[in-house]
Amino acid sequence: MKRPKKVPTKRSPTVDSLCKLGLAYGRLRRYEQAKEAFSRAIQLDPDQAGPIFQLGSLLVEAGDLPNALICHMRAVSLAPTSVPMRWALAKVLADTGRIDAAVEQYQQVLASCLVELSPVSTIELKAETLVRLGSAQSKQGKYTQAVESYQRALEAQPSLASVPSKLAYALFRSGRCEDSLECLERAVAEFPELYANHSSLVYAAHFSPRYSAEQLFELGRGWSERHARPLVEKRRAHSLDRSPERRLRVGYVSPDFRDHVQRL
Numbered sequence: 001m002k003r004p005k006k007v008p009t010k011r012s013p014t015v016d017s018l019c020k021l022g023l024a025y026g027r028l029r030r031y032e033q034a035k036e037a038f039s040r041a042i043q044l045d046p047d048q049a050g051p052i053f054q055l056g057s058l059l060v061e062a063g064d065l066p067n068a069l070i071c072h073m074r075a076v077s078l079a080p081t082s083v084p085m086r087w088a089l090a091k092v093l094a095d096t097g098r099i100d101a102a103v104e105q106y107q108q109v110l111a112s113c114l115v116e117l118s119p120v121s122t123i124e125l126k127a128e129t130l131v132r133l134g135s136a137q138s139k140q141g142k143y144t145q146a147v148e149s150y151q152r153a154l155e156a157q158p159s160l161a162s163v164p165s166k167l168a169y170a171l172f173r174s175g176r177c178e179d180s181l182e183c184l185e186r187a188v189a190e191f192p193e194l195y196a197n198h199s200s201l202v203y204a205a206h207f208s209p210r211y212s213a214e215q216l217f218e219l220g221r222g223w224s225e226r227h228a229r230p231l232v233e234k235r236r237a238h239s240l241d242r243s244p245e246r247r248l249r250v251g252y253v254s255p256d257f258r259d260h261v262q263r264l
Contacts, residue, residue, distance in 0.1 A: 015041045019051050022058065031062040049079035057088065065096050083112050087129065094132065099139050106133040127157035134166060143174035161191040165200050177207050195227040 013021075018041035025034035038055035045051070056071030072089040079085055090105030109129050134149035150167035153160060164187030171180035184201040191197060202223050205211040211219070 013040070013044075015044050015048060015051060018044070019054055022051075022054060026058050026061065031058065034058050035062075047078060049075045049082065049085065052078070053082075053085050053088070056092070060088075060092060065092060068092050069096055081112070083109055083125065086112070087125070090129075091132065094136050094139075099136050103133060103136045103140065106136065123156055127153045127160060130156065131160065131163055131166070134170065138166070138170055138173070143170045146170040147174060147176075161187075161194055162196070164191075165194075165197045168197075168200055168204065172204060172207075177204065178210075180204050181208050181210070192226065195223070198223050198227065 018037045022034045022037035022041065025031070025037060035055065035058065038051050038058065041051040042048075042055065052071050053075040056068045056075060059065070059068035059071060069089075069092045072085065072092050075085045076082070076089050086105055087109050090102045090109065093099075093105060094102035106129050110126065110133070130149045130153035134146040134153065137143070137146035137149060147167060147170045150163055150170060153163055154167070164183055168180040168183040168187070171177075171183060181201070181204050184197055184204060187194070187197040188201055202216075202219050205216055205219055
């Protein structure tokens with residue numbers, strides 16, 4: 001007599017399986033399904049910080065910053081020693097205009113013991129946190145503190161090519177024009193391919209007695225040779241009427257034109 005076949009029972013999803021499902025949906029940018037999976041995981045264990053943090057990260061990617069902020073605040077309250085969660089919270093706070101709260105969170109990240117990370121990751125996280133702290137301090141108008149943060153970031157990781165222009169801006173706004181220029185000159189020499197540093201140098205040089213009118217002209221022409229000329233062959237031709245008598249319509253693409261045509 002044959003034994004009846006055992007019918008497999010449907011296993012209930014676990015928090016881990018639902019989180020993996022949410023991450024998979026997130027990679028496919030199927031945000032609604034991903035949110036549903038993370039929400040179900042949270043329902044199974046409301047006091048576990050991981051699923052809440054992952055839902056918050058998904059909401060950031062989906063552009064829903066207000067609800068992402070709620071998730072990250074909840075995650076940090078459940079796991080206050082988690083550096084990645086606190087760092088994510090600080091970023092969302094800054095992105096939603098809560099600069100003072102973001103500065104406080106970044107400072108707590110820097111004060112935390114980063115034993116959970118490898119030495120390399122610790123250096124990278126510290127440098128990136130200092131950069132973001134400096135940006136937040138600049139938005140507060142605390143340029144002296146921003147200068148210190150940017151300098152500490154470069155001490156931790158000198159290869160951060162985007163930081164010199166931020167440091168130069170903070171120096172410039174704190175009244176240290178010559179220090180700003182020296183910072184930009186070093187940056188252009190060290191990272192010649194980055195147009196942002198070079199653009200800021202062209203602008204800042206106009207405020208220094210060290211540069212004559214002829215030197216300013218050559219500085220601008222040097223920018224053009226290095227950054228604009230390589231793109232000339234890639235420009236598209238426009239079938240426009242080139243008659244000198246025709247009426248022109250001028251469109252300004254940047255509000256910065258009211259102050260200057262360079263960068264800083």
